[in-house]
Amino acid sequence: MAAIVVHGGAGGWERKDVEDVKEVLKEAVLKGFDLLREGRPVDACEEAIKVLEDSGLFNAGRGSVRNSEGKVEMDASIMVSDGRAGAVGAVRGVRNPISLARKVMERTDHTLIVGEGAERLGCAEPIEGREGTGDTVGCVVTDGKIVVAGTSTGGVKGKAPGRVGDSAVIGSGTYASDLGGASATGDGDRIMKVCLSYFVVNLINLGLSPMKACLAGVDLLERRTGGRGGVIALNLKGEVGFAYNTRAMPVAYRNSGTERVLFSGLDVE
Numbered sequence: 001m002a003a004i005v006v007h008g009g010a011g012g013w014e015r016k017d018v019e020d021v022k023e024v025l026k027e028a029v030l031k032g033f034d035l036l037r038e039g040r041p042v043d044a045c046e047e048a049i050k051v052l053e054d055s056g057l058f059n060a061g062r063g064s065v066r067n068s069e070g071k072v073e074m075d076a077s078i079m080v081s082d083g084r085a086g087a088v089g090a091v092r093g094v095r096n097p098i099s100l101a102r103k104v105m106e107r108t109d110h111t112l113i114v115g116e117g118a119e120r121l122g123c124a125e126p127i128e129g130r131e132g133t134g135d136t137v138g139c140v141v142t143d144g145k146i147v148v149a150g151t152s153t154g155g156v157k158g159k160a161p162g163r164v165g166d167s168a169v170i171g172s173g174t175y176a177s178d179l180g181g182a183s184a185t186g187d188g189d190r191i192m193k194v195c196l197s198y199f200v201v202n203l204i205n206l207g208l209s210p211m212k213a214c215l216a217g218v219d220l221l222e223r224r225t226g227g228r229g230g231v232i233a234l235n236l237k238g239e240v241g242f243a244y245n246t247r248a249m250p251v252a253y254r255n256s257g258t259e260r261v262l263f264s265g266l267d268v269e
C-alpha cells in the first residue's frame with residue numbers, strides 16, 4: 001500500500017501556530033502522495049520535505065535557527081531501502097538541504113559531505129531566513145515496493161559553529177530498510193547515542209508494528225540518555241508509527257486506504 005508520513009519536529013508548539021502547521025503538513029503530504037501515485041517515491045520524499053523547508057514555519061530550510069555566531073548551518077539526509085543514502089552537514093546559504101543530500105546520494109560516491117564541499121554540489125540559492133517556531137522536519141514514504149526516509153533541520157539554536165546533529169547521520173536521524181523507514185527529531189546530540197532511526201527500523205525488521213517500534217525507540221532515548229525527541233516510521237504495508245516525549249510533535253499521514261490526511265501530535269495546551 002502507498003503511504004506517506006511527515007513530522008514537523010518534537011518540541012514546544014504554541015496553540016496559535018496549529019492551524020498554519022496543519023495546512024503546511026497537509027500540503028506536504030498531498031504533494032508527496034501525488035508523486036507516490038506517479039511511481040516516484042524518492043521525489044515524493046524530497047518534495048514533501050521541500051514544502052516544509054520552504055514554509056519558514058519549522059526549524060529547517062527557510063525557518064532554520066541561528067548558531068552562536070548568528071549564522072544558519074543546516075543538516076539533512078535521505079535514505080532509500082535499496083541501501084542508497086546521502087547526507088549533508090553544516091551547510092550555509094542553501095534553500096533546500098534535502099535536495100543537496102539527494103545530490104550526495106545520486107552524484108557522489110560518498111554518504112556524508114559537510115560545509116563548503118557540500119555547498120559546491122549546487123542548490124546554492126541563498127534564502128531570507130525567518131527562524132520558525134517549530135523543529136526539525138522529516139518524511140517517510142512507501143509505494144509498497146521501496147521505502148524512502150528523509151530529515152532536514154537547522155539544528156540547535158545557539159549551537160557551536162560546525163556542530164552537526166542526528167539529521168545528517170544515517171542511522172540516527174534517518175534510516176530505511178527493505179521493510180520500513182524512520183525519521184527522528186529532537187535532541188540530536190542524544191539521538192546519535194542510541195542510533196534512534198536504525199533502532200526503530202530494526203524493530204520493524206523483526207516484526208514489530210511501526211507504532212510499537214517508535215514507542216520503544218523513544219523509551220530507549222529517554223532511559224539511556226535522558227533525551228527529548230520523537231520519531232515517525234512506516235512499514236512496507238503502509239502502517240504508520242509515531243512517538244515523542246515532548247509537549248508536541250505535529251504529524252500528518254495518508255495511505256491508499258484513507259480518503260484524507262490524518263493528523264496527530266498537535267494537542268498542545
Ligand code: GLY
Pocket residue numbers: 075136153154155156164165166167184185186187188189
Ligand atoms: N534533531 C536536530 C538536531 O539536534 O540537530
